[in-house]
Amino acid sequence: MDSVKKEPKEYKKENPIGLFGDHLNAIATGLKYFAKPQRITLKYPEESIRLPTGYRGLIRLYKDVCIGCTLCAMICPADAMKMMTQEGKKLPIINYGRCVFCGFCVDICPVDALKETGVHDVAFSNRRDLIFDPDKFNKNYDVPFTGVVRKVRAEVDEKKGIRYVPDS
Amino acid sequence: MDVEVVPVTGELNVGPQHPGSGHMRILVKLSGDIVDDVELDVGYVHRAVEKLGENRNYMHLIPLVERPAILDSVHMNMGYVMAVEKIINVDVPERALYLRSFAAEVNRIASHFYGIGILGIFLGHSTSFMWGFGDREIWVHILEALTGARVTNSYVIPGGVRRDISPSIIEMTKKAISYTRRKLNDWKKIFFNNPTIRARLENVGVMTKDQAIAWGAVGPNLRASGVYFDVRKAEPYAAYSKLDFDIPVYKEGDGYARSMVRLEEIEQSMRILEQIIKDIPQGPILSERFLKQIPPTRMKKWVEGQGRIVLPGYYASFRPPKGEATSRVEAGRGELMYYVMSDGSAKPYRLRMITPSYRLIYVFKNLCKGVRYADVVSIYGSLDYFPPEADR
Amino acid sequence: MDFISILRFYFFYPSFFDIIIFPGLILFAVILLTAIWFERKAAARVQMRVGPYYASKRSGGFLQLVADALKFVFSEMIIPDQVNPTLFVLAPALLLMISILPFAVVPVSIIPKSGSIFSPYFHDFYDPNIGMGVLSGFFTQYNLVLVLALEAIYPIFIIFMGWVTNNRFAILGSVRETMLSVSYDVLIFMATVSLALEFHTLDIAQIVQRGIPGILANPFAALVFFIGMLIGSSRFPFDIVEAETELVVGPATEYSGFLFVITMAPAYIGNFIYSFIFVDLFLGGWLPFTGLPGAAYTALKAVIVLFFSVFMRSVYGRYRLDQALRGSWKYLFPLSLFALIFGMVVGFLWIA
Numbered sequence: 085m086d087s088v089k090k091e092p093k094e095y096k097k098e099n100p101i102g103l104f105g106d107h108l109n110a111i112a113t114g115l116k117y118f119a120k121p122q123r124i125t126l127k128y129p130e131e132s133i134r135l136p137t138g139y140r141g142l143i144r145l146y147k148d149v150c151i152g153c154t155l156c157a158m159i160c161p162a163d164a165m166k167m168m169t170q171e172g173k174k175l176p177i178i179n180y181g182r183c184v185f186c187g188f189c190v191d192i193c194p195v196d197a198l199k200e201t202g203v204h205d206v207a208f209s210n211r212r213d214l215i216f217d218p219d220k221f222n223k224n225y226d227v228p229f230t231g232v233v234r235k236v237r238a239e240v241d242e243k244k245g246i247r248y249v250p251d252s
Numbered sequence: 253m254d255v256e257v258v259p260v261t262g263e264l265n266v267g268p269q270h271p272g273s274g275h276m277r278i279l280v281k282l283s284g285d286i287v288d289d290v291e292l293d294v295g296y297v298h299r300a301v302e303k304l305g306e307n308r309n310y311m312h313l314i315p316l317v318e319r320p321a322i323l324d325s326v327h328m329n330m331g332y333v334m335a336v337e338k339i340i341n342v343d344v345p346e347r348a349l350y351l352r353s354f355a356a357e358v359n360r361i362a363s364h365f366y367g368i369g370i371l372g373i374f375l376g377h378s379t380s381f382m383w384g385f386g387d388r389e390i391w392v393h394i395l396e397a398l399t400g401a402r403v404t405n406s407y408v409i410p411g412g413v414r415r416d417i418s419p420s421i422i423e424m425t426k427k428a429i430s431y432t433r434r435k436l437n438d439w440k441k442i443f444f445n446n447p448t449i450r451a452r453l454e455n456v457g458v459m460t461k462d463q464a465i466a467w468g469a470v471g472p473n474l475r476a477s478g479v480y481f482d483v484r485k486a487e488p489y490a491a492y493s494k495l496d497f498d499i500p501v502y503k504e505g506d507g508y509a510r511s512m513v514r515l516e517e518i519e520q521s522m523r524i525l526e527q528i529i530k531d532i533p534q535g536p537i538l539s540e541r542f543l544k545q546i547p548p549t550r551m552k553k554w555v556e557g558q559g560r561i562v563l564p565g566y567y568a569s570f571r572p573p574k575g576e577a578t579s580r581v582e583a584g585r586g587e588l589m590y591y592v593m594s595d596g597s598a599k600p601y602r603l604r605m606i607t608p609s610y611r612l613i614y615v616f617k618n619l620c621k622g623v624r625y626a627d628v629v630s631i632y633g634s635l636d637y638f639p640p641e642a643d644r
Numbered sequence: 645m646d647f648i649s650i651l652r653f654y655f656f657y658p659s660f661f662d663i664i665i666f667p668g669l670i671l672f673a674v675i676l677l678t679a680i681w682f683e684r685k686a687a688a689r690v691q692m693r694v695g696p697y698y699a700s701k702r703s704g705g706f707l708q709l710v711a712d713a714l715k716f717v718f719s720e721m722i723i724p725d726q727v728n729p730t731l732f733v734l735a736p737a738l739l740l741m742i743s744i745l746p747f748a749v750v751p752v753s754i755i756p757k758s759g760s761i762f763s764p765y766f767h768d769f770y771d772p773n774i775g776m777g778v779l780s781g782f783f784t785q786y787n788l789v790l791v792l793a794l795e796a797i798y799p800i801f802i803i804f805m806g807w808v809t810n811n812r813f814a815i816l817g818s819v820r821e822t823m824l825s826v827s828y829d830v831l832i833f834m835a836t837v838s839l840a841l842e843f844h845t846l847d848i849a850q851i852v853q854r855g856i857p858g859i860l861a862n863p864f865a866a867l868v869f870f871i872g873m874l875i876g877s878s879r880f881p882f883d884i885v886e887a888e889t890e891l892v893v894g895p896a897t898e899y900s901g902f903l904f905v906i907t908m909a910p911a912y913i914g915n916f917i918y919s920f921i922f923v924d925l926f927l928g929g930w931l932p933f934t935g936l937p938g939a940a941y942t943a944l945k946a947v948i949v950l951f952f953s954v955f956m957r958s959v960y961g962r963y964r965l966d967q968a969l970r971g972s973w974k975y976l977f978p979l980s981l982f983a984l985i986f987g988m989v990v991g992f993l994w995i996a
Contacts, residue, residue, distance in 0.1 A: 092503040110447070117690040140400040161311065184404065191560075194565070245692070285966070376962035379959065
């Protein structure tokens with residue numbers, strides 16, 4: 085135990101006169117935010133966040149680079165990554181139904197054959213689609229969005245907390 | 253005039269599908285509006301982490317042990333890794349220790365904001381619920397930039413940490429600190445000094461110092477009862493022995509003291525973060541023993557170039573020597589203890605985790621005796637009980 | 645008299661126009677949606693959010709409430725096994741009817757002898773106290789007493805609803821309502837009685853026509869009335885009957901679909917009617933307007949009062965039952981007694 089021992093503090097007890105002031109203070113704070121809202125909502129389908137570099141999103145495979153060392157399958161905590169033999173070469177397949185996005189496989193790959201993409205919002209219509217064989221796994225998910233989606237970056241702001249700035 | 257009060261007793265089955273129960277069933281035995289006894293039926297989110305731990309190898313367990321409390325994942329992760337480090341006997345470099353403290357404190361702030369938010373919605377104060385989650389978002393954003401994931405960070409690995417801090421993250425943290433300091437003033441006005449909140453929390457669920465020790469309360473709940481105990485001070489880990497911070501201790505032991513302790517811990521955590529930013533030493537972020545296993549080209553590209561550890565093959569399935577180890581960390585909700593026993597194989601022979609919320613079950617049950625029914629949720633919220641963490 | 649003018653006569657007949665068209669049922673339906681929309685939007689502004697947005701972006705998600713209502717109308721109404729189905733369906737309907745009843749006697753404006761669209765009915769709604777007609781559904785010289793009497797029926801039906809539902813949360817909610825209703829009825833009664841003594845009348849129209857807003861004449865009564873109104877209509881910080889984290893939704897726990905909408909509406913309607921009384925008694929009512937503009941002005945002020953009381957949601961948590969009771973009996977009841985004496989003194993000295 086640390087040698088510094090301190091007396092426990094006591095909070096100030098409520099007094100009836102200050103009570104009225106506290107009520108007013110609370111309502112005034114509410115009105116202050118009502119007049120000048122500080123919103124941090126992301127209007128998701130219209131705006132979407134450009135995830136920072138290093139974000140552990142969906143993983144992709146560089147099929148030609150892979151040497152089939154099976155380290156990724158060994159370290160996978162959720163047994164999402166398995167090895168399969170394709171044309172005499174061992175390649176990983178991934179089951180996104182099991183993947184927990186810990187990124188260990190990317191970090192342990194000795195030849196950088198796996199890469200994290202900045203995509204994490206994808207939908208599948210059935211469970212079989214969640215299993216990516218090496219060919220499907222080989223594709224990049226970083227497809228530029230076309231259409232109405234605005235890409236924004238989240239920034240910490242001293243005034244607003246989180247601020248979204250348009251990402252060019 | 254004497255009025256004969258006819259006792260009306262009955263049971264109320266609160267949960268597991270109830271807005272005020274969380275993932276458990278609270279069987280409340282009522283006598284009028286007074287709670288005679290509560291029976292806590294926990295275990296609705298039991299996921300057998302300890303048993304699973306015997307069937308996974310050491311690295312596989314890192315994401316698993318985070319799952320019980322994903323909003324407090326750095327602590328869950330760090331405690332486990334510290335126990336493993338004791339078994340494999342590896343020294344952690346200074347910078348990695350500082351980074352562990354950094355991530356842990358950011359996580360503590362996020363976790364406390366979450367707790368205050370949940371307390372708010374239990375008391376019907378929806379603004380604090382939204383503010384808690386909104387202000388937590390900033391700290392989660394910093395964790396996301398540092399570790400690559402919002403909540404399931406898997407940041408701490410045996411021998412060090414996975415990623416280095418960058419100047420932009422330091423800049424972000426400074427801004428977040430100044431924002432949160434200012435916002436906390438408004439927090440006090442609308443929540444902590446709000447008469448309705450004070451009325452609901454003051455003198456509710458009072459736990460005396462002796463009771464707190466006897467019932468095994470931990471963390472902020474223990475400190476709110478006047479016990480000066482914090483693992484960061486009692487048994488410093490990571491970089492805490494070199495950092496200067498106070499432990500907020502309150503005397504009253506009621507719900508309001510518990511939430512005040514959380515509020516002040518947020519302030520102290522920000523103080524710690526400022527010191528870390530200032531004092532963080534240069535150096536490697538992974539133990540030399542593992543660092544030299546990384547091939548030089550990859551070392552240059554990843555570790556030196558991007559401040560990101562690439563794992564050497566050792567991690568895929570290492571076999572630690574026979575032995576056992578315990579570790580303690582001060583998680584967001586209190587003392588978290590791990591016991592890891594190795595029999596020399598790639599999987600632990602036994603993994604035991606004693607989570608802070610687990611100890612709160614007994615505290616909660618005892619505190620609920622004799623209070624009014626509406627106070628059950630108030631006590632629940634002020635204890636910051638997190639069911640998945642207790643059930644594991 | 646041709647057909648059109650007969651139709652016109654009956655259309656603008658205050659007992660119909662005031663109750664059904666404006667500011668009656670139709671306005672109530674609109675205000676109900678607007679108040680809930682405002683409640684959500686205002687809370688969202690305070691709480692770093694946007695609130696309803698996608699249903700009609702241009703109006704800030706106003707149609708969200710219509711969408712919600714439509715969804716509720718078409719969703720299944722589940723009637724539990726162990727209840728009497730007739731009473732179960734009847735309870736919310738009765739509650740809604742009773743909640744809207746007091747509006748029939750609340751004066752919203754006056755009818756001048758000529759020049760107004762309501763002038764033909766001057767003699768039917770003639771108030772001898774002020775020498776003018778009164779625009780209200782049913783005129784009596786003792787409308788202050790009648791309003792309070794009609795408002796006091798309302799809690800009985802909440803209790804009825806809880807009893808009919810046969811659910812423990814509902815019964816607990818009903819018990820809370822019984823305890824609260826006594827305390828807030830007393831508060832509202834005392835506040836209005838102190839005004840009645842101050843202005844020497846039991847006629848709301850006469851109080852308004854004195855030209856002195858009650859909030860200046862008796863601020864204590866205004867405070868007591870406002871808090872009584874918050875308790876009476878289950879607004880924060882007195883959302884005790886429907887306390888979500890404790891009692892799910894209190895007496896309305898078992899209701900679903902359209903019946904649930906009907907159980908939710910009376911609290912807002914009650915609040916709106918209390919707002920009308922508050923505006924009449926304390927905020928100067930329709931003055932300086934008369935006729936239809938006067939009614940519109942009264943309604944506008946009532947809407948502002950209603951909006952302020954729903955805004956409380958974003959500021960407060962909820963009190964415990966015993967704290968609300970202690971607050972109202974220990975602090976507000978003595979305050980209301982003081983307001984009574986204050987009203988008598990001021991009424992004697994100032995308002996002769």
